[in-house]
Amino acid sequence: xxxxxxxxxxxxxxxxxxxxxxxxxxxxxxxxxxxxxxxxxxxxxxxxxxxxxxxxxxxxxxxxxxxxxxxxxxxxxxxxxxxxxxxxxxxxxxxxxxxxxxxxxxxxxxxxxxxxxxxxxxxxxxxxxxxxxxxxxxxxxxxxxxxxxxxxxxxxxxxxxxxxxxxxxxxxxxxxxxxxxxxxxxxxxxxxxxxxxxxxxxxxxxxxxxxxxxxxxxxxxxxxxxxxxxxxxxxxxxxxxxxxxxxxxxxxxxxxxxx
Amino acid sequence: xxxxxxxxxxxxxxxxxxxxxxxxxxxxxxxxxxxxxxxxxxxxxxxxxxxxxxxxxxxxxxxxxxxxxxxxxxxxxxxxxxxxxxxxxxxxxxxxxxxxxxxxxxxxxxxxxxxxxxxxxxxxxxxxxxxxxxxxxxxxxxxxxxxxxxxxxxxxxxxxxxxxxxxxxxxxxxxxxxxxxxxxxxxxxxxxxxxxxxxxxxxxxxxxxxxxxxxxxxxxxxxxxxxxxxxxxxxxxxxxxxxxxxxxxxxxxxxxxxxxxxxxxxxxxxxxxxxxxxxxxxxxxxxxxxxxxxxxxxxxxxxxxxxxxxxxxxxxxxxxxxxxxxxxxxxxxxxxxxxxxxxxxxxxxxxxxxxxxxxxxxxxxxxxxxxxxxxxxxxxxxxxxxxxxxxxxxxxxxxxxxxxxxxx
Numbered sequence: 001x002x003x004x005x006x007x008x009x010x011x012x013x014x015x016x017x018x019x020x021x022x023x024x025x026x027x028x029x030x031x032x033x034x035x036x037x038x039x040x041x042x043x044x045x046x047x048x049x050x051x052x053x054x055x056x057x058x059x060x061x062x063x064x065x066x067x068x069x070x071x072x073x074x075x076x077x078x079x080x081x082x083x084x085x086x087x088x089x090x091x092x093x094x095x096x097x098x099x100x101x102x103x104x105x106x107x108x109x110x111x112x113x114x115x116x117x118x119x120x121x122x123x124x125x126x127x128x129x130x131x132x133x134x135x136x137x138x139x140x141x142x143x144x145x146x147x148x149x150x151x152x153x154x155x156x157x158x159x160x161x162x163x164x165x166x167x168x169x170x171x172x173x174x175x176x177x178x179x180x181x182x183x184x185x186x187x188x189x190x191x192x193x194x195x196x197x198x199x200x201x202x203x204x205x206x207x208x209x210x211x212x213x214x215x216x217x218x219x220x221x222x223x224x225x226x227x228x229x230x231x232x233x234x235x236x237x238x239x240x241x242x243x244x245x246x247x248x249x250x251x252x253x254x255x256x257x258x259x
Numbered sequence: 260x261x262x263x264x265x266x267x268x269x270x271x272x273x274x275x276x277x278x279x280x281x282x283x284x285x286x287x288x289x290x291x292x293x294x295x296x297x298x299x300x301x302x303x304x305x306x307x308x309x310x311x312x313x314x315x316x317x318x319x320x321x322x323x324x325x326x327x328x329x330x331x332x333x334x335x336x337x338x339x340x341x342x343x344x345x346x347x348x349x350x351x352x353x354x355x356x357x358x359x360x361x362x363x364x365x366x367x368x369x370x371x372x373x374x375x376x377x378x379x380x381x382x383x384x385x386x387x388x389x390x391x392x393x394x395x396x397x398x399x400x401x402x403x404x405x406x407x408x409x410x411x412x413x414x415x416x417x418x419x420x421x422x423x424x425x426x427x428x429x430x431x432x433x434x435x436x437x438x439x440x441x442x443x444x445x446x447x448x449x450x451x452x453x454x455x456x457x458x459x460x461x462x463x464x465x466x467x468x469x470x471x472x473x474x475x476x477x478x479x480x481x482x483x484x485x486x487x488x489x490x491x492x493x494x495x496x497x498x499x500x501x502x503x504x505x506x507x508x509x510x511x512x513x514x515x516x517x518x519x520x521x522x523x524x525x526x527x528x529x530x531x532x533x534x535x536x537x538x539x540x541x542x543x544x545x546x547x548x549x550x551x552x553x554x555x556x557x558x559x560x561x562x563x564x565x566x567x568x569x570x571x572x573x574x575x576x577x578x579x580x581x582x583x584x585x586x587x588x589x590x591x592x593x594x595x596x597x598x599x600x601x602x603x604x605x606x607x608x609x610x611x612x613x614x615x616x617x618x619x620x621x622x623x624x625x626x627x628x629x630x631x632x633x634x635x636x637x638x639x640x641x642x643x644x645x646x647x648x649x650x651x652x653x654x655x656x657x658x659x660x661x662x663x664x665x666x667x
Binding site: 051053072073076077078081082084089091092093094096097098100101102104105107109110113118153157 | 332417542546548549552558559561564601606607609
């Protein structure tokens with residue numbers, strides 16, 4: 001399968017403040033990529049550039065060989081879905097209505113959702129294990145359930161690539177695991193490209209096939225978890241002494257803080 | 260695992276419901292993930308979790324839990340039926356309003372009217388069709404526009420408490436109207452024209468000052484509106500204080516909404532314009548749904564946010580400027596009616612927009628009828644009625660429901 005998204009020497013600055021530089025990245029179907037880095041290292045900006053919300057001021061981004069910046073939002077939304085950190089639903093929508101919003105890029109302006117759209121939305125709710133919450137207003141859902149509904153909405157877009165911004169923040173251990181398992185399974189079963197920004201290095205190292213470590217807007221290291229999550233890399237990027245060892249069962253790298 | 264997700268044929272089967280209720284979506288007991296490094300990780304769904312293939316994951320239809328009401332998405336049929344019902348209500352209200360008033364419609368008069376035995380010069384006929392009918396039609400158009408404007412502004416600013424005048428165009432048009440009255444312009448053309456120019460000037464100032472933030476922040480626009488409001492109000496007060504008695508009366512009536520100066524001629528123009536612009540706005544109804552979930556979310560989902568905001572903001576503001584030029588300032592319609600519609604029907608703008616607009620027309624016709632009869636033969640400004648009805652009702656709702664706008 002071809003590459004979904006290709007970034008070449010991408011750079012971005014907010015005014016005089018350079019946030020990203022020289023980002024080279026390829027995202028392939030079925031691949032789960034974790035983006036790590038300290039606060040302010042450019043993770044969220046990179047995610048917005050991948051979704052075309054922010055323009056790449058330097059370099060180029062291609063979505064299946066087409067320049068991303070020349071595409072309309074509708075066209076992008078049919079291929080790339082974003083699960084952002086959003087928790088403000090000031091208007092009352094049910095979970096099913098929220099997931100049906102994912103069908104927007106596939107519908108004409110005055111077209112109503114067809115039976116097929118409904119099936120896709122319900123399938124998405126089932127895939128994220130929240131089919132029984134379809135009729136609940138979203139603001140009554142717990143943090144974990146809300147996250148599952150938002151992932152379902154992303155699936156309803158029928159994308160080839162899903163971007164997730166800190167999907168596990170504010171979640172407890174059980175729900176963190178559930179969300180990451182869910183994403184990993186979806187990526188594998190549906191051949192989806194997945195890019196997930198996370199502060200949780202262990203979680204990312206456990207589930208992602210590939211990690212990208214950002215430092216001050218540039219890629220400090222990328223590759224398999226074992227290559228990226230090393231004592232030297234983590235200490236250099238996070239400026240904090242750590243101990244890195246191997247998970248006794250999975251063999252994936254694992255970090256602990258040391259005084 | 261594809262088999263078990265939707266089944267509609269056995270919605271009423273109680274067995275389906277109990278099964279699905281016991282399925283904890285996050286409970287790993289029915290999903291096991293082998294985490295052995297040597298084997299690839301796989302998702303295993305144990306068959307015992309899904310006892311039969313007609314297993315229903317729509318427990319909501321059976322569940323006694325009111326929070327899980329049956330999730331039926333909006334259909335075109337529902338929109339059309341609800342709109343038709345509202346249209347019927349509107350016609351009913353108009354008919355009743357036509358026959359209520361200080362000139363009493365006696366049974367005999369009605370009888371002869373229906374049998375076309377009244378002469379064209381009969382005062383009753385003149386009151387009904389030359390005075391009341393244009394007034395009812397104007398009230399309907401104004402209510403329609405204000406409520407529609409309220410819905411659109413609330414979605415654009417993602418604030419359920421926004422009203423159609425947030426851009427400050429009420430004060431801009433009030434300043435125009437007060438100046439018009441002060442200089443003795445006619446109520447047929449001069450005053451509405453002055454009010455319209457005032458409103459359009461305000462829109463121009465607000466969007467050019469806050470315009471850069473149209474695609475992103477709403478706060479700048481709101482602040483600019485507030486500032487313009489303060490400035491215009493100061494000038495209005497100056498003219499009110501220096502105005503003479505009869506003009507002062509006209510100014511105060513305008514500021515609280517006055518539908519008594521209604522003629523057929525502006526309606527011929529207002530009606531089609533409002534209809535066309537409303538249809539254009541309705542084309543954005545689904546974009547507005549997504550905007551209420553957040554501007555960035557809307558972008559992610561494929562909405563051209565900046566374009567949607569710009570077109571809706573300008574179209575609605577122009578439309579409102581146009582109608583209030585003829586009606587004066589009428590508060591609360593754009594707040595109360597969309598609120599009620601939201602509580603009854605949810606937040607989908609494809610349903611919310613037509614229902615609110617028609618509801619606004621009904622509400623304002625009813626309020627104006629009250630304004631005509633409460634102190635008959637004297638009249639109240641209709642804005643006094645809407646505020647007197649609206650404010651207590653609003654406080655009651657806020658107290659009962661909190662500021663969140665949810666389906667009841």
